[in-house]
């Protein structure tokens with residue numbers, strides 16, 4: 001069956017998936033033009049949330065309905081209707097409470113409308129300005145509801161409220177107009193700070209019992225059914241077509257894994273790839289690059305492809321003053337808001353350059369496409385001669401000049417450590433002053449207060465340097481002929497001399513008492529496993545220069561995956577010891593190691609010696625004892641790459657391949673990881689998940705159940721399992737089951 005036929009077959013049927021997702025309609029790749037039946041709709045339930053997606057050639061929308069479950073923490077989970085739009089990173093949230101005042105007594109849900117759909121488009125062309133676009137549908141309240149907080153404008157404003165303990169900006173809130181319409185409905189609308197865009201949300205009674213009232217800026221909706229309509233007039237993005245997202249060979253994934261492939265499509269536009277739905281529906285540098293790298297084997301290439309959209313978005317946004325790759329962009333209403341805060345009336349985008357890891361990913365991505373990829377090789381000249389169009393600050397430079405600025409920054413920042421005698425902590429890459437974050441664990445406590453992150457210094461820096469060397473050898477930096485050798489020399493030093501700074505060694509007896517103390521002092525529900533400690537415990541800590549004068553942040557973690565995925569070291573003793581401890585951690589149950597029924601935790605604070613470790617790395621913390629999907633993917637891909645070196649044609653197999661016990665252990669770790677990945681398939685496309693302990697097992701729980709930081713139902717880098725698949729050959733090599 002050709003993909004288009006397979007997809008056409010989807011139009012009329014419900015595809016059950018592990019998540020119970022429904023796929024109602026989807027255009028075939030051959031359908032061009034913009035009419036109603038080019039719509040893609042899909043639904044992803046994730047109680048207490050249900051996510052509805054709608055996109056067509058005019059606009060894309062995500063609607064999230066939250067309705068508390070009997071088990072929900074009612075202080076965190078409140079009835080809510082949220083609409084998110086990629087263009088301008090815009091949206092609406094409306095929070096409700098039961099009129100009765102009893103939390104938990106109000107349920108809210110979407111209902112099929114007469115069209116048979118949960119969502120239908122709003123599209124009203126409007127002469128010279130942007131058309132009014134959005135979505136409409138039926139929402140049902142089972143009890144009388146009061147709208148407590150509406151926010152209309154930017155997703156960032158909504159996140160400030162939801163995640164920032166209730167921040168509301170008077171100039172934004174007071175601009176909301178409340179009115180009643182002739183058909184008995186209520187309308188909220190707000191003119192953006194740009195004085196051009198208006199966001200509107202309305203509820204119109206659509207059942208005999210429903211009736212709506214607006215009074216003194218308060219809205220009350222009686223129990224019943226309402227037509228809601230959410231719209232705005234702002235220039236829209238252009239979604240990429242399936243053939244520009246996946247290669248021809250991978251188009252079957254739209255059929256085989258529609259809930260992931262359609263989500264990737266929802267996040268893919270001609271000018272950028274978005275990081276996640278709904279909280280990060282816009283450009284994020286790290287997310288784009290990790291996803292491009294892990295998805296590489298299946299991504300479309302060439303002019304107009306997702307690969308080039310992703311690369312262009314990165315180059316566009318580089319800081320022209322110092323070559324830093326942007327972390328996040330601020331666009332739409334929030335950009336105007338920030339400018340006005342700074343005393344400037346401007347709608348220009350703003351970029352966040354606080355991260356220190358993004359710089360090093362960029363040359364890796366560029367080298368993979370412009371050197372290793374046959375299509376990319378021929379596209380390099382054209383792409384690098386382009387000029388930025390979205391970032392006015394860079395409009396005088398070419399993409400090539402911006403890439404050079406990034407490479408110059410890398411060479412300068414890494415020189416001191418690579419110099420003779422320079423291998424000291426002071427020369428390592430550290431967080432920027434006054435920034436508590438700087439790499440992927442970007443919550444305030446994510447690095448345990450550490451300043452010199454493990455992944456950046458031991459993996460990203462040397463891999464970035466190898467890529468700069470490769471680009472230089474291929475002629476990309478004609479002004480710096482010396483880099484071809486120099487960057488490789490730097491890389492060698494960073495590869496060989498950084499790991500030891502992060503090494504934590506815990507003697508067996510101490511490990512036992514730390515484990516017992518961790519579990520008992522924190523009243524944790526699982527066994528301490530102290531009796532299982534056979535050897536001294538070693539791991540590489542999260543960062544250096546932690547809080548309370550800790551020289552290393554003593555948190556075991558999954559960041560080994562960066563080195564496994566990005567570095568093919570030939571330092572045999574170091575590689576054997578490294579991969580040995582990684583395998584141990586993946587095989588040993590938490591809190592001895594990282595392994596649990598819900599996947600390896602990204603952090604294990606049990607060997608920390610100060611109380612703050614256990615109290616800041618919990619199952620309520622964004623980077624605590626929780627599981628991140630993309631870390632599983634990079635770990636699986638990294639182990640596969642290292643194991644792949646054992647059979648590579650070049651005959652340069654690393655020493656660990658010949659150490660039977662060690663090689664078996666690494667194979668066992670790879671396979672154990674895949675077993676748990678497969679057991680957790682319902683979670684994999686989400687961003688992060690937490691757990692509860694029940695019947696002697698860890699059971700997955702959405703992080704949002706414990707924390708105002710809710711997880712994204714679909715996250716770009718969690719879709720990488722579309723490409724990262726279990727290597728069956730490595731299952732068959734497994735000889736023993738003693739691990």
Ligand SMILES: *[C@@H]1O[C@H](CO)[C@@H](O)[C@H](O)[C@H]1NC(C)=O
Nearest residue numbers: 073074075076077078097103
């Ligand atoms: C009821 O819900 C509100 C809004 O979410 C919350 O602030 C409040 O703490 C809740 N009350 C209880 C008793 O859970």
Ligand SMILES: *[C@@H]1O[C@H](CO)[C@@H](O)[C@H](O)[C@H]1NC(C)=O
Nearest residue numbers: 068104105106107108142143
């Ligand atoms: C509405 O739903 C909530 C949550 O399921 C439930 O507790 C409540 O009894 C329902 N109210 C009515 C009037 O059915």
Ligand SMILES: *[C@@H]1O[C@H](CO)[C@@H](O)[C@H](O)[C@H]1NC(C)=O
Nearest residue numbers: 014024112113115116117118
């Ligand atoms: C909504 O309508 C679609 C298409 O008619 C149907 O497949 C689906 O089962 C309906 N869902 C509900 C909850 O009624």
Ligand SMILES: *[C@@H]1O[C@H](CO)[C@@H](O)[C@H](O)[C@H]1NC(C)=O
Nearest residue numbers: 148178214215216217218219
């Ligand atoms: C309108 O609401 C505000 C804030 O809740 C309140 O202070 C004021 O008294 C209300 N006005 C009327 C006329 O009810």
Ligand SMILES: *[C@@H]1O[C@H](CO)[C@@H](O)[C@H](O)[C@H]1NC(C)=O
Nearest residue numbers: 302303304305378379382383
């Ligand atoms: C790439 O696509 C753009 C827009 O579709 C077009 O203007 C340009 O000519 C194309 N370049 C090549 C080399 O095909």
Ligand SMILES: *[C@@H]1O[C@H](CO)[C@@H](O)[C@H](O)[C@H]1NC(C)=O
Nearest residue numbers: 319320321322324351352353
């Ligand atoms: C760009 O880099 C320069 C030099 O480090 C810095 O002063 C400037 O603030 C950066 N730009 C932005 C928008 O952060």
Ligand SMILES: *[C@@H]1O[C@H](CO)[C@@H](O)[C@H](O)[C@H]1NC(C)=O
Nearest residue numbers: 193194195196340344345346
């Ligand atoms: C900003 O500029 C726009 C367009 O010139 C204008 O309509 C708006 O009132 C200005 N906003 C402020 C706060 O000055």
Ligand SMILES: *[C@@H]1O[C@H](CO)[C@@H](O)[C@H](O)[C@H]1NC(C)=O
Nearest residue numbers: 535576577580581584659662
């Ligand atoms: C691997 O680690 C184990 C302890 O888990 C140790 O006994 C063994 O000697 C190590 N092997 C190598 C090659 O380092």
Ligand SMILES: *[C@@H]1O[C@H](CO)[C@@H](O)[C@H](O)[C@H]1NC(C)=O
Nearest residue numbers: 566567568641642644645648
């Ligand atoms: C490391 O080796 C593996 C297996 O040969 C290969 O797939 C991978 O691309 C190599 N990585 C680097 C950074 O060269």
